[in-house]
Amino acid sequence: MIEIRAATEQDVEVFYKLMLEEAEHHNALQHIHTSPSEIRRAGFGKDPRFGVLLAQFDGEPAGYISYTVNYSIWLGAEFMMIDDVFVTAKYRGRKIGEALMARARQVAQAAGHTRIRWGVESNNEGAIRFYQRLGASLHTKGLCTWEVGDDPGRH
Template sequence: MIRTATPDDIPLIHTLVRELAEYEKEPHEARATEEQLREALFGERPAAYAHIAVDDATGLPVGFSLWFLNFSTWRGVHGIYLEDLYVRPEARGGGHGKALLRELARICVERGYERLEWSVLNWNAPSIAFYEAMGARPQDEWTVYRLTDGALADLGSS
């Protein structure tokens, strides 16, 4: 079962974000606080949205997706950028990841969005195989660039 996240899910989402950071071998990068997540997801002007995967048999939350709208100047419409998709290891293989992606695809179709995009770490072979099995294709002609910390501050203050 997939459900839309509520403000009561903030501690859970925060925990799942931390678990994802551990899985991706970057726990020190997960610095978001519960309050920041609450503001981003449920503040006056939400910047992101989330869904929770719940195991049908146990009723326990086992994963989440966190996403936001992007915009294609080429297509002239919004799309969804999936920032995070995570299913706890003990629940993998149970269809929860696919259900989360299916929900986002459903939202795209319903709203007329023409793209559902995300990034995956090059070393994450199980996730790559999972995504490709659903028909997703890598955009290998594009390289992601990122400015953070000192480099971002330097450029922003010059």
């Protein structure tokens, strides 16, 4: 059975392991610069900077969505910005991604947001079909990053 719930501070280690699993899946472990203690501080303190929805299948960790809340000047409103959508290989094909996205939609609506935004790799055709099946629109736009901190190796 699928259960989707908001992560708590007690879930930090589980969430971090899922993050590492996702990064490994994308051959991107070198881009993980955070730690469980930073996740705990930034996500579960007095003023959380992000949210996490955890998926469990029969009580086992199966995936997550991480998100932030941003403000759109053009919309004149806050919106949910999804960072990651990930389902472990063991649980793919069991509608967990669908359940995670449905719960994200509920969270956004409950907060008064009228939009959810996220990125997808242009060559990830399976994910694009999945998101379009949910009713999402795909907008082609370049993504730029500009490293401005002291450590140019951080992304």
